[in-house]
Amino acid sequence: xxxxxxxxxxxxxxxxxxxxxxxxxxxxxxxxxxxxxxxxxxxxxxxxxxxxxxxxxxxxxxxxxxxxxxxxxxxxxxxxxxxxxxxxxxxxxxxxxxxxxxxxxxxxxxxxxxxxxxxxxxxxxxxxxxxxxxxxxxxxxxxxxxxxxxxxxxxxxxxxxxxxxxxxxxxxxxxxxxxxxxxxxxxxxxxxxxxxxxx
Amino acid sequence: xxxxxxxxxxxxxxxxxxxxxxxxxxxxxxxxxxxxxxxxxxxxxxxxxxxxxxxxxxxxxxxxxxxxxxxxxxxxxxxxxxxxxxxxxxxxxxxxxxxxxxxxxxxxxxxxxxxxxxxxxxxxxx
Numbered sequence: 001x002x003x004x005x006x007x008x009x010x011x012x013x014x015x016x017x018x019x020x021x022x023x024x025x026x027x028x029x030x031x032x033x034x035x036x037x038x039x040x041x042x043x044x045x046x047x048x049x050x051x052x053x054x055x056x057x058x059x060x061x062x063x064x065x066x067x068x069x070x071x072x073x074x075x076x077x078x079x080x081x082x083x084x085x086x087x088x089x090x091x092x093x094x095x096x097x098x099x100x101x102x103x104x105x106x107x108x109x110x111x112x113x114x115x116x117x118x119x120x121x122x123x124x125x126x127x128x129x130x131x132x133x134x135x136x137x138x139x140x141x142x143x144x145x146x147x148x149x150x151x152x153x154x155x156x157x158x159x160x161x162x163x164x165x166x167x168x169x170x171x172x173x174x175x176x177x178x179x180x181x182x183x184x185x186x187x188x189x190x191x192x193x194x195x196x197x198x199x
Numbered sequence: 200x201x202x203x204x205x206x207x208x209x210x211x212x213x214x215x216x217x218x219x220x221x222x223x224x225x226x227x228x229x230x231x232x233x234x235x236x237x238x239x240x241x242x243x244x245x246x247x248x249x250x251x252x253x254x255x256x257x258x259x260x261x262x263x264x265x266x267x268x269x270x271x272x273x274x275x276x277x278x279x280x281x282x283x284x285x286x287x288x289x290x291x292x293x294x295x296x297x298x299x300x301x302x303x304x305x306x307x308x309x310x311x312x313x314x315x316x317x318x319x320x321x322x323x324x325x
Binding site (some may be wrong): 028042089136193194 | 242
């Protein structure tokens with residue numbers, strides 16, 4: 001075995017499952033996160049329409065703003081998968097470009113959510129005000145926290161790409177972060193209609 | 200410490216071994232479909248809302264919106280998260296989690312429906 005092949009083998013060691021352990025780990029984590037968000041979504045649905053005092057969803061939701069946020073997350077998912085594709089092809093410039101756009105979309109989404117929350121609080125919707133406020137802030141707040149963690153994670157990968165430490169052989173480092181980011185997106189794909197459109 | 204040329208060879212060897220296919224065009228097409236589906240969701244909301252005063256007033260609204268959402272979910276999971284090309288183990292991990300998550304949602308909603316429907320002494324909450 002040559003030195004090159006030995007190092008190639010070290011980068012992708014054989015496992016009993018045939019799948020890189022890090023990839024299996026992130027998918028298992030995503031599985032547990034499905035249960036976490038399922039419990040939050042079901043809590044929101046259980047308390048839906050049970051608030052005795054306002055403000056109520058129909059009084060405060062701004063669908064155009066949230067639609068814009070949804071589009072941002074969808075575009076960010078496209079950008080991160082394009083970034084991964086470029087990393088796998090060894091195209092560093094495109095990897096950097098698409099990753100930067102992904103992070104920018106994530107930051108705009110967080111900004112949208114901060115604006116929305118402050119706007120709602122100004123209109124009287126608080127955690128302790130009614131059941132809608134408590135379940136809404138818990139669900140969307142936890143999602144926003146996940147988006148923030150995702151942005152920080154992608155930013156660390158972005159720094160690694162800038163330093164030239166993510167060649168095609170190590171594209172899995174970006175793929176794992178991208179999988180987490182896509183999961184954050186699919187959770188919003190559920191939250192958007194369930195919370196905002198079915199009000 | 201590894202020799203730089205050896206590391207470069209290793210990188211090339213791994214890249215060649217894995218043969219990452221170019222899929223950018225497919226990803227963009229999926230992205231366009233996702234945007235169209237989101238537009239349909241919001242369009243359905245607007246139509247139902249204007250016709251009935253509230254979107255939930257339309258019988259077709261909830262099935263339509265859930266179907267569109269499920270389609271978007273599936274497209275992202277299959278194509279962007281690569282489940283379409285991944286092995287059965289990863290598909291199984293995710294599918295099983297989704298199944299249990301669906302059970303959690305249905306069970307909790309059924310329990311609370313029973314509670315609100317049949318309990319005469321509900322706690323007074325705001």
